Amino acid sequence: MDHKRYFFEKFGVTERLLERCLGEALSAGGDYADLYFESVAATSLGLDESIVKSASQGVSAGCGVRVVSGERTGYAYTDDLSADRLLRAARTAALIASGPAKQPVQGFTETSTPDLYPAPAADLDTDLSAKLDLVVRADRAARRYDRRITQVRASYADELRRILIAASDGTFASDTQPLARMNVFVLAKDAERTARGTSGGGGRVEIGYFTGAKGPEFFATEAARTAVLQLSAVPAPAGEMEVVLGPGWPGVLLHEAVGHGLEADFNRKKTSAFAGMMGRQVASSKVTVVDNGCMPSRRGSLNVDDEGSETQETVLIENGVLKGYLSDKLSARLMGIPSTGNGRRESYQQIPMPRMTNTYMLSGEDDPEDILRSVKRGLYAVNFGGGQVDITSGKFVFSASEAYLIEDGKVTAPVRDATLIGNGPEALKYVSMVGNDLALDEGIGTCGKDGQSVPVGVGMPTIKLDRMTVGGTGR
Amino acid sequence: MTTAALSGIRLSQLAADIVARALRAGASDAEVTIREGDEFSTTVRLGEVETLKESGSRGVGLRVLLQADKGYRVASTSSSDFTPEGIDHLVRGAIALAAVASVDPFAGLGERDEFGQLSGDLALCHDDVYSLPTEERIAWARRAEAAAMAVDTRIVNSDGASFDAATGRRVFANSRDFVGEYTSSYCSIAASPLAQGSDGQMQRDYWWSQARAFRDLESPESVGLEAARRTLRMLDARRVPTQQAPVIFAPEVARGLVGAVFDAAAGDAVYRGASILAGKIGETVAAPSVTVVDDGTIPGGFGTSPFDAEGLPSRRTVIIENGVLRSYVLNVYAARKLGLKSTGNAGRGLAGNPFLDAGNLFLQAGTQSADEMIAGVERGLYVTRLMGQGVNLVTGDYSRGATGLWIENGEFAYPVQEVTIAGNLMHMLRNITAIGSDLVFRSATAAPTLRIDGMTIAGE
Numbered sequence: 001m002d003h004k005r006y007f008f009e010k011f012g013v014t015e016r017l018l019e020r021c022l023g024e025a026l027s028a029g030g031d032y033a034d035l036y037f038e039s040v041a042a043t044s045l046g047l048d049e050s051i052v053k054s055a056s057q058g059v060s061a062g063c064g065v066r067v068v069s070g071e072r073t074g075y076a077y078t079d080d081l082s083a084d085r086l087l088r089a090a091r092t093a094a095l096i097a098s099g100p101a102k103q104p105v106q107g108f109t110e111t112s113t114p115d116l117y118p119a120p121a122a123d124l125d126t127d128l129s130a131k132l133d134l135v136v137r138a139d140r141a142a143r144r145y146d147r148r149i150t151q152v153r154a155s156y157a158d159e160l161r162r163i164l165i166a167a168s169d170g171t172f173a174s175d176t177q178p179l180a181r182m183n184v185f186v187l188a189k190d191a192e193r194t195a196r197g198t199s200g201g202g203g204r205v206e207i208g209y210f211t212g213a214k215g216p217e218f219f220a221t222e223a224a225r226t227a228v229l230q231l232s233a234v235p236a237p238a239g240e241m242e243v244v245l246g247p248g249w250p251g252v253l254l255h256e257a258v259g260h261g262l263e264a265d266f267n268r269k270k271t272s273a274f275a276g277m278m279g280r281q282v283a284s285s286k287v288t289v290v291d292n293g294c295m296p297s298r299r300g301s302l303n304v305d306d307e308g309s310e311t312q313e314t315v316l317i318e319n320g321v322l323k324g325y326l327s328d329k330l331s332a333r334l335m336g337i338p339s340t341g342n343g344r345r346e347s348y349q350q351i352p353m354p355r356m357t358n359t360y361m362l363s364g365e366d367d368p369e370d371i372l373r374s375v376k377r378g379l380y381a382v383n384f385g386g387g388q389v390d391i392t393s394g395k396f397v398f399s400a401s402e403a404y405l406i407e408d409g410k411v412t413a414p415v416r417d418a419t420l421i422g423n424g425p426e427a428l429k430y431v432s433m434v435g436n437d438l439a440l441d442e443g444i445g446t447c448g449k450d451g452q453s454v455p456v457g458v459g460m461p462t463i464k465l466d467r468m469t470v471g472g473t474g475r
Numbered sequence: 476m477t478t479a480a481l482s483g484i485r486l487s488q489l490a491a492d493i494v495a496r497a498l499r500a501g502a503s504d505a506e507v508t509i510r511e512g513d514e515f516s517t518t519v520r521l522g523e524v525e526t527l528k529e530s531g532s533r534g535v536g537l538r539v540l541l542q543a544d545k546g547y548r549v550a551s552t553s554s555s556d557f558t559p560e561g562i563d564h565l566v567r568g569a570i571a572l573a574a575v576a577s578v579d580p581f582a583g584l585g586e587r588d589e590f591g592q593l594s595g596d597l598a599l600c601h602d603d604v605y606s607l608p609t610e611e612r613i614a615w616a617r618r619a620e621a622a623a624m625a626v627d628t629r630i631v632n633s634d635g636a637s638f639d640a641a642t643g644r645r646v647f648a649n650s651r652d653f654v655g656e657y658t659s660s661y662c663s664i665a666a667s668p669l670a671q672g673s674d675g676q677m678q679r680d681y682w683w684s685q686a687r688a689f690r691d692l693e694s695p696e697s698v699g700l701e702a703a704r705r706t707l708r709m710l711d712a713r714r715v716p717t718q719q720a721p722v723i724f725a726p727e728v729a730r731g732l733v734g735a736v737f738d739a740a741a742g743d744a745v746y747r748g749a750s751i752l753a754g755k756i757g758e759t760v761a762a763p764s765v766t767v768v769d770d771g772t773i774p775g776g777f778g779t780s781p782f783d784a785e786g787l788p789s790r791r792t793v794i795i796e797n798g799v800l801r802s803y804v805l806n807v808y809a810a811r812k813l814g815l816k817s818t819g820n821a822g823r824g825l826a827g828n829p830f831l832d833a834g835n836l837f838l839q840a841g842t843q844s845a846d847e848m849i850a851g852v853e854r855g856l857y858v859t860r861l862m863g864q865g866v867n868l869v870t871g872d873y874s875r876g877a878t879g880l881w882i883e884n885g886e887f888a889y890p891v892q893e894v895t896i897a898g899n900l901m902h903m904l905r906n907i908t909a910i911g912s913d914l915v916f917r918s919a920t921a922a923p924t925l926r927i928d929g930m931t932i933a934g935e
Contacts, residue, residue, distance in 0.1 A: 044827070048747075051577035056826035057568055058553035062532065071520075075528040079555045089530070095609075096527050128575055151747050187749055187869065194748065196869040236874070238897065238933035239717035269520070271634050271669055273677065351526060388862045388876070392634070392669055392679035393712075395893050397863035397876035419863045419874040419895050421933075471874045471895025473931040 003119065003174035007037050007164045011061070011081040015108065018166040020083075021065065022104040024090035026168055029099030030069040032329070033090075034167035036306060037063045037081070038348040042159035043128075047135040050143075050152070062348040065089045068330060069097040077349050108172030111310060113303035116296050117204035119176035120160060127207045131156050134182060134207075138216035142186050145224035148231065150194075151187040154220070156180075158207075165308035173308035178204050179299065179455060181444065184219045188227035197227030198401070201442030203299045203457075214442065226383070226402050229414050236403065236418030236472025242378030243420065243468040244371055244406065247439035249384055251460030254289055255359050255447065256387040256396040257424040258282070262316050262324070263342075263354040263449075264331035266391050273394030273425050274322065282322045283428030286364050289317040291326055293341055293357035299443040300358035300457035307343035307352055314340045316359075317428070328354045346452040356447060360459030364434025368462040371433045373409040379470050380404045380411050381420070394424035397471075419471040427468065435462030486511065487656050490648035493537060493562060497650075500570050503542035504584050504650045508784070508825055509535045512643035517609075519616040520635035527609070533557070536825030539569040546580035548573045553825035585785055585807045585817060590653040592782040593789060598775040600658040601688035604640045612638045615664055615695045622699025623668040629710060630703055632669035634679055636695075639663045645780075653786035661777075662689050666702040672710035680705040680860070685918065687775055705859070708880065712890035714934040715881060721855035722896055722930045723848060723882070726913055728861050729922035733838045735866045735873075735900060736767050737920075740794050740802070741820075741831040742809025744868060751871040751901055752800060760800045761904035764841060767795040769804060771819065771834025778835035778919030785821040785829055792818045798905075804831055837921045841910025845924040848909045850885040856932055857882055858896065871900040877932075894934040903927050 007013040018035060025033035039061040046054035063086060064077040074096025076089040138154035158180035165173045181202035188195050199222035201214050210216065245253060258274070266272035274282065283289075293311030295301050302311050307329050315323045327335070328343030331354055344355035372380060380403060387398030399419045405412045440459035447456040490507040497505035511533035518525045538551040550572035554565050607615075620636035639662060646656040663685035671677050682702035684693035724732065736752075744750035752760060761767075771789030773779050780789050785807050793801050803813065806821035806829045822832025849857060862876035874897040880887045898906075911924030 046828075047577075051579055052575075053549070053577070053579050053582070054828045055550040055572045055576045056552065057572060058536075058826045059564075060534065060553075060555040062555065072524050073526045075526065075530075077530045077532070079532045079534075092529050095529075096524070128572075132575060151749065153747075187747065189748070194869055196749070196867065230870075236897075238895075238931045240935060269634070270632055271677075271679065349530070349532065351528065385864050390679070390862065390878075392677045393709075393878075393892060395862070395876065395878070397895075399864050399874070416870065417867045417872045417874060418897065419876055421862075421876045421893055421895050423893055469893065469895065469933055469935075471876070471897050471931075471933045473874075473897045473899075 003162060003176045004164050006162050013037065017083055019104065021086050021090045022166065022168045024087050025065055025067050025094050026102040026104060028094045028097045029102055030067045030097035032068040032168055033104065034066050034165060034307065035063055036348055037164040039162045040159055043131065044157040045131055045135055045155065047139055047154045050139050052132060052135065063089065064348040065093040066351060067093045067096050071334060072096050073351055075351050104168035105170035107170065108166060109170045111171065111173035111304050111308050113173065113175055114294060116294060116301050116303050117178055118206050120178060120206060130207050134210050134216045138182065138184050138220040141217040141220035142184060142224045145221055146188065146228050148188045148190055148228055149186050149224050150189045153185040155183045167308060171308040173304045175303045177302065178206060180205050180207065180209065182210060182216060182219055184223040186223045186227045188231055190231050193231050195227050195230030197223040197225065197230065199223040200444045203297045203443040204301055205297050233414040233416045235474035236415040237379065237470055237474050238472045240467050240469050242375045243465045243470065244375060244378060244380045245460065245463050246382035247435065247437045247460060247462050249441040249458065250381060251360050251441065251458035252384050252387050252398050254361055254460060255356060255458050256389040256398055257422060257427050258289060258317065259356045259359045260389050260391055261394065261424050262326055264325040264327040264335060264337065265354050267325055268331050268335050272391050277322050277425065280322055281320050282425050283317050283320040284431040285320040286434045287317055287320050287428050287431050288362040289359065290315050290362065291356055291359045295358055298358050298440065298457045299445060299455045300356065302357065305341045305343045306345045309339050309341040309343060311341040311357060326354045326356060328352055344454050346454060350452050353450065355449065355454050356456050358440065358457035358459065360438065360440060361461060363436050363438040363461045366433040366435050368435040368437050371435055371462050371464045372406060372411060374433065374464065375406040375409060378406045380406050389424065395421065396424055397421045415472065421469045421471060427465065430466040431463050432466050433464040437461045486644065486646045487654050490646045491654050493566065494648050494650050496566050497537060497539050497569065500566050502539035502570060503547065504540040506538045506649045507535065508823065509646040510643065510825065512641060514641045516637060516639040517613050517616055518635045518637045519613060519620055521633055522617060524613055525635060534825045535565065537565050537569045539573050540582060541573045543578040546578045547582040548576040548578055549582050549828065550576050551826045581808060581811045584649055584651055585787055587651055589817065590651060590786045591788045592655050593772060597779050597781060599687060599779060600642065600660045603689040604642060604660040604662045607689060619664055619666040619695035619699040622696040623666045623703040626700060626703035627707055629670045629707060630668045631671045634667035634669060636666040647784065647786055649786055655782050655786060657781050660687055662686060662692060664692060664695055664698050666699045668703050668706050670706045670710055674711055678706055678709040678712065680709060709878065709890045712892040714893050715891055715932060716935050717933045719929065719931055721852050721926055721928045723852065723855065723857045724925045724927065725857065725859050726915065726922055726924055728858050729925045730920045731861060731865065732925065733767060733836055733922045734920050736794060737769065737804060737833050737836055739868050740804050742803050742805040742813060743831060745803050746809055746812040750868050755800045758800055759798050760901065761795050761798045762907040763798040764910055765795055765798050765904065765907055766793065766839040768793050768839065769820065769833050769836045773835050776835040777916065778833060783819045783821040784823040787817055787819040787821065789834055790819045806831055833920060835916065835919055837914060838923065840912050840914035840923045842912055843909055845911050845913055848911055848924055848926055849882055851909065852882045853884060855882045856891060857887065866900050873898050873900050873903060894932055896930050896932055898930040902929060
């Protein structure tokens, strides 16, 4: 797939211009320079109170120029892609270095990219009525689920991101990255209480994805089911107890507990609680965790990362032992470790850094039913909101939005929202059972780091943690 | 860095032109937002420059309304392309998109007599933000980090220190003859040191100062010292047993509660019945000592603007007065849904419908010093940092990860981590039993120290 032609044809970018800009970027020295061109077209539709209240489309384009000199990074960007402005941005980024000019590598080597996701040729505004149909159907399905559903908000959003990367080390890469997502938010109301339920999903997919099994009816029913369930929820328990996490999105545990702590920048700077722990036991021997950027159609997947490197599957923890970091070009060079293709950025206005893609735990051998039966008194959490981690102390939280009490091996009452808290380098040591039912999330994850948001995926089989602190108000 | 300063008149004219073009293309009403900004940032780590970033960008958004029998169809477009073809695409795209939207009986711009803007100098933009040469800005970040590192040998590492500066221009025009624009400036300095305790565990905290004028920024040394003090006091933190005990929220976390009050009073949550404060105007919702105000008019404030994102003048709204819910916060749409008037709290992105946004939001100061409040607690938790999402505004359920200091007989005993605090926002507001005198606007939302009784602390 030839993704670069878009920039060549629409913005008049030429290989000669790329070489000139890289030469200008290294005009005061430096070890490395790159250019990141980005053009994004986005559509979003919102339905509220059974009518389509919002419809919007946006386009943006720009280029970021980076110059790296030792551990120093200079950065400038422009939303005007004329040669004049590109060269000016390159001169601004060059200010980070102070030495004799360097020459970029002559001639580019194009990174070969797989086709992990569809690359629509046209802009995405062609299927507008089909997109509208999705939110209308979600509204109907949610209201049909139960008479107690009083409010439904449904949204559909997609974007098509085109990127082109050229670097002084000869890297040349381009990609066209679709991303689509549906969300449903509902309120259920009875005589005494009001409760909310949310659901959503998508990935690097075209609209056809939503006409399959994971369509508006699926997400609407899920949201409605959760809201109705919450009407009868009891207070969540408080304190340390056995916790069983269901398959799929509860994998956000891994993202917070270990994923961020294994991003190479934090370990290069030794600010991570995992610094210096390579090769050490950081989890139960039943735990193997990978980050995989090359899964077809997944929200966190990329044909090529935002530095033009190929993405890959990286083993982070193998049988409980810490095996690898997630790196970008800068940290790979400074730490002398392999680049794992995890250099990502939110947009052309941002400096790339090591980020996760799709992070999940591999299946074990336990039957999920057996896992639940083994718990005397504990919490069974199957769905979550987001999470957060303090990289340095290792403390992390994630918030359960659908969870149940487990009493004598049986799943009983649903509980109200509660935050779970743990310590990253310790928490996974308490994993005593791992189910055989690995599932990935529905495609709703967005990860924030240093003010930059990128789409990610998580996954996990059913697991049992012998201890974890549940932040409820009950006994 | 003078592009923003030169282009104001031209951008106001452009915004008005785009409104006129949208009307000619068939829109019944139109709104145009233009934003332009320059940013500078540098980070220094262990004395060396780590990043240096300097750039500017701009964007334009158009929202069109097409009149139908009983309401309007609404759609919006945004772009970074200011060429004539780009603007043409923006206008045609919005009109085409609106044709497929539903007719919304409550959509529409404000009434003519509602539009307007505050007069006089609101002191939002100061040239001195960019007067400091790059080398000096780097030196400021370096000084903040050095001050933190020098405090104690237990400060062993650094997540860096930063200096940021930005200027921005915002232009808004609509088809009811409103045209307005203003510029604002901002600069900040921050430091984030790491310390290691006797148990080998690392801790990191940070401190910052931000200001609209460079001359109002606190010294790098004071920022570094405070960052170090905050980090060092967390060394050798431990957990506490699960229990109910009074919780004191330090100002930097108390402001999150004030933010939750704003979100619960937001008109869109209210008309959907998605808020615990819906339908409670005139009712007692908090302790009698609690007054929460949103004021977008304070000169120099971080949340000040001459007009909101719909062209209505910013104003002061008392949300809770002596514990009684007095007002929701509204934009034109939410107000129309509720049969009320907008409180001038519209915010918006370049594309999309207006949402609700706070100005300078605060909980009014009490009379006790923070020290007196701590001295009044026999056993309890002083919270300095919170993690996680917090509060479910539909049910009021509140549960967050907490870090802080344990209070024993009115004094700090030891640092605490890896615990949660939980309760229900409605109970928490009623159980505010003490309010500090230490209200300082370090950002647009501010609160003094607050004591809340009856929360559950979950730990060991």
